[in-house]
Amino acid sequence: MRLQHEKRHATTVIATAALSAHRFVGYNGAHASATAGGGADSQGVSETAAHVGAAVAVVTGYSYLVEASAAIADNAFVKPAADGSGRAVVGSITDHCGRALAAATAAGQLIEVEILKHVHP
Template identity: 70%
Template sequence: MPSQNNTGRQFDKRHATTLVATVALAAHRFVAYDGGYPTAAGGAKDVQGVTETAADSGEAVAVVTSYSYLVEAGGAVAFGALVKPDLTGRAISGSLAEHCGRALGAATAEGQLIEVEILKHVHA
């Protein structure tokens, strides 16, 4: 899982915040401002950042909001690709019209961790 010019898993966490989970959240997943997954029932929501740890509903969780963090891939993701969350907050390939980050590493399969540059969420 190479990341930029480094063969290991790396990230550059600059800012984080704490939020209260409104559903059970897994570590290394995109999370919305309301404490749930961004693409859950009710329509697409903006991504606030990436969870550092898992949290049960009602528990506080640290969320990385700037520059980059490790995100679990929901499938193959190419280095440099724009990414968006799947239904459980994992990174999948996005587009110019729908993205919240850029892959700074590559994933060949679901479940791998890749460094993702966290960007402002863009919806079509």
């Protein structure tokens, strides 16, 4: 499997919690959450891991590699997992922050995700 991405835009975020690479990151500097809203909504995807207080690049434009929390079908809407890990799970047309551009068959796999504005019902 070939892993790819097309990073067009990124911003610098100061981590307010330990961050893992390839995870959805909220505006609050922690892993994004599908249930919290507000500052915990996904701003983008972390390029690298970061400890509290460290600066990390967060990809906000077009696509980046995201770690899956479970199997995800190609073209499925995705959102951050409810467990606060920032990993991707299947979303819906009314609750998502990206779209899978490849399939994941199991948790832990990296898939290319088109980054979209976080949408809630």
